[in-house]
Amino acid sequence: MMSTKLTDESRAAFAALADFLIPAHKKMPAASQTGVAGPLLDEVLRLRPDLQDDFMRGIGAITGEKACDAANALYKEDEAAFNALSLVASAAYYMTPEAREALGYPGQESLTYDAHTVPEYMTNGMIERVTRRGSIYKPTPR
Amino acid sequence: MTEVAIGSRRPAGRDEEVDVLIIGAGPSGSVAAKHLAQAGLSVVTLEQGHMPDRNEFPGRKPEWELVTQKQWHPNPNFRDQPRDYPINTDESDVHPLMFAGVGGSATIYAGHWTPFLPSDFRVRSLDGVADDWPFSYEELLPDLETVEREVGVSGLPGNPAYPPKMSYPTPPLPIGKVGTKAAECMDKMGWHWWPGTNAIPSLPYNGLNACVRRGTCMSGCPEGAKSTTDITYWPHAIKAGARLVTGARVREIEVDDRGLATGAVYIDENGRERRQKARTVIVCGNGIGTPRLLLLSKSKHFPDGLANSSGLVGKRLMMHPFSAVMATFDEDLESWRGPFGQNIASFEFYETDESRGFVRGAKWGAMPAGGPLGATSFVGTKAFTDPNAKVEDMWGSHFHDMVDRRFGHTMVWGIIGEDLPEESNEVLLDDEMVDTDGIPAPKLKYKVSDNSEKMLKFHEDRVLEAVEAGGAVETSVVHQMADTGWHLLGTCLMGDDPKKSVVNRWGQTHDVPNLFVFDGSTFPTSGGLNPTATIMSVALRQTRHMIAERRNQEAA
Numbered sequence: 001m002m003s004t005k006l007t008d009e010s011r012a013a014f015a016a017l018a019d020f021l022i023p024a025h026k027k028m029p030a031a032s033q034t035g036v037a038g039p040l041l042d043e044v045l046r047l048r049p050d051l052q053d054d055f056m057r058g059i060g061a062i063t064g065e066k067a068c069d070a071a072n073a074l075y076k077e078d079e080a081a082f083n084a085l086s087l088v089a090s091a092a093y094y095m096t097p098e099a100r101e102a103l104g105y106p107g108q109e110s111l112t113y114d115a116h117t118v119p120e121y122m123t124n125g126m127i128e129r130v131t132r133r134g135s136i137y138k139p140t141p142r
Numbered sequence: 143m144t145e146v147a148i149g150s151r152r153p154a155g156r157d158e159e160v161d162v163l164i165i166g167a168g169p170s171g172s173v174a175a176k177h178l179a180q181a182g183l184s185v186v187t188l189e190q191g192h193m194p195d196r197n198e199f200p201g202r203k204p205e206w207e208l209v210t211q212k213q214w215h216p217n218p219n220f221r222d223q224p225r226d227y228p229i230n231t232d233e234s235d236v237h238p239l240m241f242a243g244v245g246g247s248a249t250i251y252a253g254h255w256t257p258f259l260p261s262d263f264r265v266r267s268l269d270g271v272a273d274d275w276p277f278s279y280e281e282l283l284p285d286l287e288t289v290e291r292e293v294g295v296s297g298l299p300g301n302p303a304y305p306p307k308m309s310y311p312t313p314p315l316p317i318g319k320v321g322t323k324a325a326e327c328m329d330k331m332g333w334h335w336w337p338g339t340n341a342i343p344s345l346p347y348n349g350l351n352a353c354v355r356r357g358t359c360m361s362g363c364p365e366g367a368k369s370t371t372d373i374t375y376w377p378h379a380i381k382a383g384a385r386l387v388t389g390a391r392v393r394e395i396e397v398d399d400r401g402l403a404t405g406a407v408y409i410d411e412n413g414r415e416r417r418q419k420a421r422t423v424i425v426c427g428n429g430i431g432t433p434r435l436l437l438l439s440k441s442k443h444f445p446d447g448l449a450n451s452s453g454l455v456g457k458r459l460m461m462h463p464f465s466a467v468m469a470t471f472d473e474d475l476e477s478w479r480g481p482f483g484q485n486i487a488s489f490e491f492y493e494t495d496e497s498r499g500f501v502r503g504a505k506w507g508a509m510p511a512g513g514p515l516g517a518t519s520f521v522g523t524k525a526f527t528d529p530n531a532k533v534e535d536m537w538g539s540h541f542h543d544m545v546d547r548r549f550g551h552t553m554v555w556g557i558i559g560e561d562l563p564e565e566s567n568e569v570l571l572d573d574e575m576v577d578t579d580g581i582p583a584p585k586l587k588y589k590v591s592d593n594s595e596k597m598l599k600f601h602e603d604r605v606l607e608a609v610e611a612g613g614a615v616e617t618s619v620v621h622q623m624a625d626t627g628w629h630l631l632g633t634c635l636m637g638d639d640p641k642k643s644v645v646n647r648w649g650q651t652h653d654v655p656n657l658f659v660f661d662g663s664t665f666p667t668s669g670g671l672n673p674t675a676t677i678m679s680v681a682l683r684q685t686r687h688m689i690a691e692r693r694n695q696e697a698a
Binding site (some may be wrong): 043072075091095103110111115126136139 | 148201202204205206207208209211212213227259261263264267278279280288296298300304305312313314316317322324329332334335336337342345351352354355356357358365478480489490492493514515518532533534537538539541542543545546549550556564619
């Protein structure tokens with residue numbers, strides 16, 4: 001496995017690529033504004049060690065290059081590395097509170113409800129229309 | 143004949159001979175262990191995986207979506223965890239999905255609870271294809287109703303897709319905005335729909351907590367609210383004296399000079415070979431693991447594999463070809479919210495209508511679509527199918543617009559088509575591939591049939607009609623997805639003729655009187671729906687018969 005030690009230069013290259021892939025747009029912040037190139041990047045790579053080799057190879061290829069050109073070249077020449085970089089960028093982005101709040105995504109939250117509440121479909125005629133059409137199964141042949 | 147002694151409810155000691163050895167602690171093995179132990183028999187179950195720890199399930203963590211693409215992926219070849227065994231799928235159109243652990247693959251299932259219908263037991267009589275089962279829907283119904291109360295199913299009684307039956311132990315789960323919109327689609331077409339029945343209780347039940355709609359069912363329920371047998375069966379089984387050995391990978395079932403099973407050889411977690419002796423052996427390893435073990439258990443009495451005089455061990459593999467239809471609406475459907483069981487289901491086109499150009503049918507289930515990371519890959523990177531496409535065609539502002547359009551606004555209709563049995567679809571032993579204990583891995587040969595192709599296309603078109611009638615603004619179809627082999631059935635056929643089947647109607651192998659198979663590998667046909675309800679019901683039926691006949695059971 002390659003070394004995953006990230007230099008300031010490689011973090012900057014990743015931030016630039018992440019912003020090319022995920023720029024500020026309407027209500028959504030740019031990737032780098034949410035901190036995807038900081039400690040969160042290390043965390044994502046720790047969570048997915050299977051991505052590390054492809055990611056580090058991709059970082060090596062794009063460092064020092066213009067993000068737009070580097071992304072297109074990488075996609076054509078090393079799709080696995082491009083996929084690792086883009087997955088790390090998008091996964092990290094949607095893990096951040098900033099992106100989630102802008103998107104209106106509270107995460108996979110726990111919700112309470114009253115299981116004994118009569119559902120709307122029981123009172124608005126929808127389920128009744130199904131039952132009035134009658135059985136639709138084929139019975140066991142005798 | 144050797145009489146099986148009634149156990150003392152004292153857990154059997156290590157290496158002590160027991161009345162019953164069960165191989166596999168998934169849904170069927172768990173049903174057998176609990177009921178046999180409660181009937182007073184001494185029981186040991188060997189399970190290659192571990193007892194799940196729900197604190198390890200990722201559903202509460204921000205990285206949930208990221209790790210479900212690897213460590214919690216349902217494909218064991220892709221997940222590649224130490225307790226998984228590899229499967230050669232080079233010659234298989236569908237990839238099998240499973241999980242090794244107490245509770246089995248249900249640990250990561252969605253909990254759709256859809257018992258087989260009456261016609262599923264009479265496919266030959268009704269449609270002239272495949273085989274009838276040796277028993278009927280009505281004969282299995284008492285076992286189904288018992289299992290539903292043990293599992294803690296939630297649902298609304300009165301579904302006209304089924305004959306009248308006992309109500310469910312907990313009320314239906316909220317169908318949410320996804321289910322409401324999906325029901326509106328079906329209502330506009332005048333087609334059958336029903337609130338989803340799920341193995342997920344809406345109230346605390348039998349050790350389970352009530353579902354809190356977290357929506358992460360398929361990576362293990364961190365709430366302890368999805369019904370799996372580690373919660374609903376094993377506490378009862380252990381209390382009744384059953385012994386559970388985890389991290390135990392069985393290599394072979396042994397036989398004596400008379401050809402009767404004497405127990406099994408397994409590798410424990412320290413790599414040590416051990417031997418569990420038993421007067422009766424039940425295999426519950428699923429439609430791949432069970433034939434693998436029987437084929438591994440060759441001996442002078444059984445040179446072609448254990449209980450394989452018919453040559454049918456491993457044959458007739460059924461895995462349910464599956465398609466998904468994604469439909470996006472303008473309305474906010476909050477479609478990351480759970481349960482990730484089925485919000486509603488439809489059986490409108492379940493029964494055969496030969497004018498459609500195929501026989502049998504499919505169940506549809508409407509589900510949520512998950513989180514934003516999943517929304518980025520619903521249809522793959524289709525922009526790149528154009529060789530001249532650029533990265534910015536899919537990413538940048540287009541990426542945001544796509545997620546904004548789809549995330550929270552999309553439902554997924556899963557179409558499970560009946561998979562008819564064919565002897566050319568089979569489980570073999572691979573010549574080279576082995577698991578981490580050096581045991582030969584299974585190899586699959588499986589082709590999706592022409593009947594299945596036509597069936598899926600017909601159903602995809604009908605789902606599209608319904609969602610478009612309901613106002614979908616964007617749709618996409620993923621036809622016959624590869625990573626959908628959840629339902630592993632048919633490879634140890636149940637039947638009355640020893641020349642044409644592996645086990646009899648009670649799950650007893652024709653060749654070895656004290657060797658049984660209680661899992662879905664005995665199914666003559668697959669139905670067109672999720673089979674766990676029927677797998678557990680059949681296991682209970684066979685277990686009850688074993689208990690009733692225990693004094694007449696021949697043993698080594």
